[in-house]
Amino acid sequence: MVKFSEDKLKEVQSMIDRYPEGKQKSALIPLLHLAQEDFGGWLSAETMDYVGSLLGIEPIEVYEVATFYSMYNLKPVGKHVFEVCHTGPCMLKGSDDIIAYIKTKLDIKVGETTADGLFTLKTVECLGACGYAPMMQMGIDYREHLTEAKVDEIIAACRNKQ
């Protein structure tokens, strides 16, 4: 069963308290972030129903929102998710080569997860780091000025953490 810890529930309440009386639905987007972090990096229907019940809204209102925003994972993902930007400014600085390199290095296609469940590769649209291109997001961190050597380092560091 999905359920936040007591501490997390306090955090939930403080999120809801940011809004005027009766406007608790506004906390939906931050709450989904919290749930995604807490319940395995993705949002199952069960998780979404639980978030809906915390806010007193219908499940469909949660699904509508969760499927709209690109940061929510609706399927399980690897432990480390590489979200490489490939919009104009990053493309000008060689993001295509970085994506190709990661693909070969991890032997997966875009959108796939490695067999060991460690890495997922995604391409994403502009993340607001155009001056530090090419770049990718990993969890809440940005990895900027990517080169093949830097990608190697990142992958090695992730593997070492195991």
Place this chain on the structure above:
Amino acid sequence: MATKLLLAKAHVEGIRHFEVYRREGGYAAVEKALKMEPAAIVEEVKKSGLRGRGGAGFPSGMKWSFLAKPEGVPRYLVCNADESEPGTFKDRYLMEFLPHLLIEGLIVSSFALGSNRTYIYIRGEYAWIVGILEQAIAEAKQNGFLGKNILGSGFDCEIYVQRGAGAYICGEETALIESLEGKRGNPRIKPPFPAIKGLWDCPTVVNNVETLAAVVPILNMGGEEYAKIGVGRSTGTKLISACGNINKPGVYEIEMTLSVEEFIYSDEYCGGIPNGKRLKACIPGGSSVPILPANLLLKTAKGETRLMNYESLSDGGFATGSMLGSGGFIVLDEDQCVVKNTLTLARFYRHESCGQCSPCREGTGWMEKILTKIENGKGAISDIDLLWDIQRKIEGNTICPLGDAAAWPVAAAIRHFRDEFEWHVNNPELCQTQNYGLAHYADPIHVPA
């Protein structure tokens, strides 16, 4: 050195912290504002000639004066920190390095507009900045600049940070409001405008981060003094985030009297094009604004020097000009392919369309498919004309400006680089291994290798 009103203190050690920021003269604008009438602050902003720094360039003082003030209904100020326009990363820089400047601007603006609950809506990917801002808010509160009865003025104000979750469209103010209400980021059909019916149906002002930060120097120096900086209706300073093929990408604060040429080639700013390459084209105001070939970028069609400001960059209209937009300055060197670049932007807009209205939902995907075809050497000349017709039928016919934003880059690319598109069609194999190069858009400036 050019005047720096926003970033002057960006490199002061520890400026992220309240004590340092305060020691450097921070929060003086709040002290000054709380002794003024709210209407007088609005008046100062009007006098300053400040224009919205998010992209549209609408006069901020005028926007503020539209705010309805019905009895007994709360009013809200919302800070738009959803910075998502490709090429734009100036708000991120400002929030990351000078969080207190934004908080100070927000307190002054909240007081001017009568907002007791003010929200910063920040794009979800800027997750680490949320912590920086919340820290700054907590420090301001500890020191009596936020919370109940600020500095004994009787004015109460709380600032909350709301994180988005990945949607460019939430930078559109009504989509942002919907998202803040915990809904899908579908832009609302206007009218009513947020100034009348915004957040939770209450009167609301939505302003960009840089706009709200600029309120601080305006209050400190007075609207009239602020208006003396810059030229014409481009007053004050502007943050430009420069990226692409330049030696020194980054965020620069400029006076709007600076020439585009100096901005690109001077060592104080972009530092020229790397590897001795030549300038091919530039998207001067974020990905939505028209791309300009080098020859139209540095000089207007009339042969005048083009400056980094609202009027000069739009000189010549869309036929030979562009826009200052959000200040996302994207430079393309001679090795870049305009078709490929346009394709990635078309893909971006297709990905970010909310899907509510038909021209944008269907048109953006159609343009992306045709551009993919041309890029892969499978296009026909008729595809270029079709592309032109599609963008024409999207532009102006959608609920929100995303339709225009998707149409303009395609239109401008065809307008100025049609020969490159035709070359792709006529050289289906060659275009897979080689780029078209500069053609007759050569940069008139000689740059030593």
Place this chain on the structure above:
Amino acid sequence: MSEAVKTVKVTIDNITVDVPMGTTILQAARMIGGDVVPPAMCYYSKLQGSGGKCRTCLVEVSKGSEADPRPMPKLVASCRTGVMDGMEVKNMTSPKVEDARNGVVEFLLLNHPLDCPVCDQAGECHLQDLGYQHGKQGTRYEFKRRTFEKHDLGPYIQLHMTRCILCYRCVFTADQLTDKRAHGILSRGDHAEIATYIEKSLDNNFIGNVIDVCPVGALTDKTFRFKNRVWFTKPVNAHRDCKCCSGKVTLWQRGEEVLRVTARKDQWGEVEEWICNECRFEKKKTTDWTIEGPTHVSRHSVISQGHYENTIKPKETFTAVHGGRNPQLLMDIHSVSEVNDPSIDLSQINGPATSDVYNHSTKQA
């Protein structure tokens, strides 16, 4: 304070009409009626918040108002734009509108499967009408059309997502008629779809109304699925005492068999009164109903070809314009032509009539 609603003057395609303040351009056009009414695919007057999305009702405002006569810079959605006193609007008379509308129709049909031959909505489909009036022959779209995973919405409602134009009407219907909405718009952009996310049947007692508000064949009546083409069925108005709804419906019959029950619709294709699921799905016998008589159907509709309605001969207009005089034969065609000579009985000629036969028979005569 005066209680009287202020009326304003608005001119649409050169026809001026007085309407209450707060009326939308589209509603004002409907008051005028006829060709000046812009088509509406997403707007639904009975659903709050609807409209503005499909962009088919775009019109040109050539004069904002008496007070501010500047034209509006862009075409506006007439369903969501209020009239102002002295406003001048161009719909049929604007080439800009015609061009934009052509574009919108093309966009709406871009990914539409055009499976009308197997679609239950055919014959009463607003997208068919729109395509017929404002569309072009053929498409310039050469790519694979969008498809979706199939979702089952339960025993009553059939969802064909590929046909959906995302008008959001069914979402508003569920929000405004039922207490718990179970379906909605998922995903975004060109992947946006109507769905329930988790497999779930829609079973609220008023949810069947989503079928009636759907402008296309995306939501159809499962109990009527593939039973018949609508133009072979005969619509009759009927009612019954119903505890939940007005019980006023249209029965779609073939002979004595009731194939389908729908709400009654007005001339804009909008439901007059919502009906409950029991009336819609469970009452399929004529004995369940008190029949009132044939439903009036516009003579432009394919459904009217069944001639089930009392055929009334069009009124003779000629006598009216001639001041009551009966028309006189101005000239007998046979005085100058031998074609169709009344003395020749074509039915007596063997085989198809040809000029040779004709010449032969005239010679004989």
